[in-house]
Amino acid sequence: xxxxxxxxxxxxxxxxxxxxxxxxxxxxxxxxxxxxxxxxxxxxxxxxxxxxxxxxxxxxxxxxxxxxxxxxxxxxxxxxxxxxxxxxxxxxxxxxxxxxxxxxxxxxxxxxxxxxxxxxxxxxxxxxxxxxxxxxxxxxxxxxxxxxxxxxxxxxxxxxxxxxxxxxxxxxxxxxxxxxxxxxxxxxxxxxxxxxxxxxxxxxxxx
Numbered sequence: 508x509x510x511x512x513x514x515x516x517x518x519x520x521x522x523x524x525x526x527x528x529x530x531x532x533x534x535x536x537x538x539x540x541x542x543x544x545x546x547x548x549x550x551x552x553x554x555x556x557x558x559x560x561x562x563x564x565x566x567x568x569x570x571x572x573x574x575x576x577x578x579x580x581x582x583x584x585x586x587x588x589x590x591x592x593x594x595x596x597x598x599x600x601x602x603x604x605x606x607x608x609x610x611x612x613x614x615x616x617x618x619x620x621x622x623x624x625x626x627x628x629x630x631x632x633x634x635x636x637x638x639x640x641x642x643x644x645x646x647x648x649x650x651x652x653x654x655x656x657x658x659x660x661x662x663x664x665x666x667x668x669x670x671x672x673x674x675x676x677x678x679x680x681x682x683x684x685x686x687x688x689x690x691x692x693x694x695x696x697x698x699x700x701x702x703x704x705x706x707x708x709x710x711x712x713x714x
Contacts (some may be wrong), residue, residue, distance in 0.1 A: 512565055520572040589624060597615045631654035635687060641705065651677050
């Protein structure tokens with residue numbers, strides 16, 4: 508059993524934390540709205556607790572589940588409270604009409620977050636290629652992830668697998684830009700080719 512902290516109280520936190528609690532993990536829910544955090548903890552049941560925004564998270568893995576526009580400021584505000592933590596960045600960097608990304612060429616949201624993170628913290632990009640409402644359906648899904656630290660990636664891979672999902676490593680954190688580019692691709696597919704947002708990206712690994 509692991510302890511996982513979530514900063515942010517939106518739909519993705521609900522989706523991932525639900526699977527974590529079902530798998531026997533304990534989760535810490537952290538947000539500026541304490542009442543909302545308590546409500547979500549009550550909904551998730553045993554294994555869910557409420558943390559204090561800005562304090563050192565309990566979990567060795569911290570899921571940063573806030574919009575990209577808030578992600579860097581939140582990490583900066585936490586500062587050394589995140590030292591030594593594995594930070595999972597789940598954000599998408601959509602532009603206004605979800606046809607591109609807002610980060611400059613040659614970088615990604617995850618890399619910008621990593622620049623702000625304190626020494627000893629390691630950022631891993633994951634979960635941004637899966638819609639939250641698909642995650643809660645409890646079907647098997649592929650979760651692509653990227654990061655620079657081998658141990659951090661091993662920890663995230665094990666966490667993903669514990670949720671009943673298949674972790675697929677795409678390389679170093681420089682690959683996060685391409686993972687973030689999958690967001691607009693999925694939006695375009697949902698709006699056009701698939702005609703529904705009840706979709707997920709999968710990889711066929713047959714030899």
